[in-house]
Amino acid sequence: AQSVTQLGSHVSVSEGALVLLRCNYSSSVPPYLFWYVQYPNQGLQLLLKYTTGATLVKGINGFEAEFKKSETSFHLTKPSAHMSDAAEYFCAVTLLGKLQFGAGTQVVVTP
Amino acid sequence: EAGVAQSPRYKIIEKRQSVAFWCNPISGHATLYWYQQILGQGPKLLIQFQNNGVVDDSQLPKDRFSAERLKGVDSTLKIQPAKLEDSAVYLCASSPSSGRGNTEAFFGQGTRLTVV
Numbered sequence: 001a002q003s004v005t006q007l008g009s010h011v012s013v014s015e016g017a018l019v020l021l022r023c024n025y026s027s028s029v030p031p032y033l034f035w036y037v038q039y040p041n042q043g044l045q046l047l048l049k050y051t052t053g054a055t056l057v058k059g060i061n062g063f064e065a066e067f068k069k070s071e072t073s074f075h076l077t078k079p080s081a082h083m084s085d086a087a088e089y090f091c092a093v094t095l096l097g098k099l100q101f102g103a104g105t106q107v108v109v110t111p
Numbered sequence: 112e113a114g115v116a117q118s119p120r121y122k123i124i125e126k127r128q129s130v131a132f133w134c135n136p137i138s139g140h141a142t143l144y145w146y147q148q149i150l151g152q153g154p155k156l157l158i159q160f161q162n163n164g165v166v167d168d169s170q171l172p173k174d175r176f177s178a179e180r181l182k183g184v185d186s187t188l189k190i191q192p193a194k195l196e197d198s199a200v201y202l203c204a205s206s207p208s209s210g211r212g213n214t215e216a217f218f219g220q221g222t223r224l225t226v227v
Contacts, residue, residue: 009151032213043115043202043218044154051213090153098167099144099204099216101153 003027004093004102012108019063019078021105023091026072032094033074035065036101039087047089050074061085081109113137115219117203123225129191132222136184136205142166143180144216145188146202154202160186190224198226 007022025031032051036044048059055067061084065076074091086109091102116135124130136143141162146154157176158168163183171178175194180186190197200223204216 004153006153034215036218041220043220044204044216045218046215049215094213098156098159099206100156101146103153104151 003095003100004091006091006102006105008105009103010106010108012110013081014110015083016080019076019081019085019107021076021089021091021107023065023074023076023102024072025074025091025093027093027095029095030069033065033067034092034094034099035059035063035074035076036090036092037087038090038104044090047076081107083109083111085109115203115205115217117201117219117222119222120220121223121225123227124193126195126226127192129189130193130224131187131189132201132203132224134186134188134203134219136186136203137207137217140205140207140217141183142206142216143186144202144204144206145178145186146204148200148202148221150199157188193224193226195226198224200224 005024034049035047038044047063048057050057050067058064063078088104088106090104143160145157148154157171158178159166160180163180178188200221202221204218206216
């Protein structure tokens with residue numbers, strides 16, 4: 001069963017425009033949720049995480065995500081895209097101690 | 112603080128050959144993961160260690176893949192014999208977590224394996 005679903009394998013945004021990457025999870029218990037970014041030929045780097053507490057989480061590079069239990073979602077946003085945001089983004093969830101990833105969304109930023 | 116170290120960075124082998132990858136996690140991290148990332152897909156967990164014990168290896172093709180974590184520190188992932196579909200990036204990650212999974216995983220740069 002798919003634990004993490006990312007909607008859209010590719011997203012193209014204009015520089016300065018809103019970035020919105022969608023992530024939904026399936027879990028009967030509150031999960032721990034993460035967003036990672038991967039630049040070409042690099043490992044994964046943590047952008048932000050939700051474990052407990054405030055449902056709006058702020059991360060590095062101006063990204064933020066909101067945990068919505070009723071929608072089982074953890075969408076990632078950034079108000080204004082920068083050329084350096086071009087990368088692949090992965091939503092991940094920890095269930096029963098196992099860290100599992102979605103299929104990823106490739107972000108292209110156009111001038 | 113040194114990050115997760117992996118070697119080699121790149122490896123090209125012929126099918127049916129064997130190959131081994133090495134990972135040195137961040138000092139003190141109890142949890143170590145090996146992931147397989149096929150081009151265009153998200154990382155797939157192959158095996159997870161907690162100290163030197165295996166927590167999960169349900170997606171490890173045990174007929175050809177093996178992994179060990181020596182003394183709860185370094186880890187080696189081996190493929191024998193390799194198949195064409197094993198071409199992927201193999202990522203090692205470590206985490207200071209106690210196993211509940213609420214702490215982030217730190218990733219190495221990966222080993223890109225090409226099987227020809």
